[in-house]
Amino acid sequence: MATLLHLDSSALSQGSTSRDVAETFRKAWEEQHPDGKVVYRDLAANPLPHISEAGITALFTDAAERTAEQQAAFDLRNELAEELESADAVLIAAPMYNFSIPSSLKAWLDQVIIMGRTGGENSSVAGKPTTVVTSRGGSYAPGTPREGFEFAATYLEKVLGGLLGLDVDVIAAELTLARSVPAMAGLIDQSDASRAQAHEAAATKAKALAARLSA
Incomplete structure (x- = not known):
């Protein structure tokens, strides 16, 4: 029975393109693999704490000598690492905020990347298929001003593939603000096409991955 780890990070609970496309992926996965398991985390609704001194130093402190704060921080990082290690595939929905990722997702990354375990040359999660669904208000395609x-x-x-060794595939929906920003009204058709292509890619990739893991 394959397990999918599904992470959402959009601050929007409704009207989020990254959430919608990721949901298409998840539904296609579940339809193809009804006996599979999905572990879900909404990092925006239930944010993780940012990495702390206790969370860092706990890794280099003998268990018998850890403070209560260090032990709690260690337990959280261990829980997240085990969650990632136990998954057969990963789905991450990540809208672009101010040219980068939501801080809620960065918090997860900082907690789950443990050098010498999940991170580094002998990563315990190396090769795990990971689909990133990203959405962008404008266009950042080759040849565009941005x-x-x-x-x-x-x-x-870079971080998922380079530090964790995951096998990363990206699905992107662009121009998502075209219907809400008057100056972008002329780009609505392109926005709709990009969104449709993202949903199609999500369904196709999910079915193929579920079939591969079920074989």
Whole structure:
């Protein structure tokens, strides 16, 4: 029975493109793999604490000598690491905020990346298939004026692939603000097309991945 770890990070509970596309992925996964398991975390609704001194020093302190604060921080990091290690596939919904990822997702990354365990050359999660669903209010495609300002998908590819060794695939929906920003009204058709393509890609990739893991 395969397990999918699904993380949402959009601050919007409704009207979020990244949540909607990730939901399409998840539904397709569940339809293809009805006996599978989904572990879900809404990092915006239930944010994790940012990495702390206790969380860092606990890793280098003998268990018998840890303070209560260090032990609590250690237990959280261990829980998150085990959650990631136990998953057969990962789904991360990450809208781009101010050219980067939501702080709620950064908090998860800082907690779950444990060098010598999940992070580093012998990562315990290396090779795990990971789908990132990202959404962008404008366009950051090659050739656009803001091509070099995209630090959400590019950052996640580096940190997930480079530090955790995950096998990362990105689905992006662009121009998501076209219907709400008057100056972008001329881009509505392109926005709708990008969103439709993202949903289609999510369904296709989820079905293929679920079938592969069920084989």
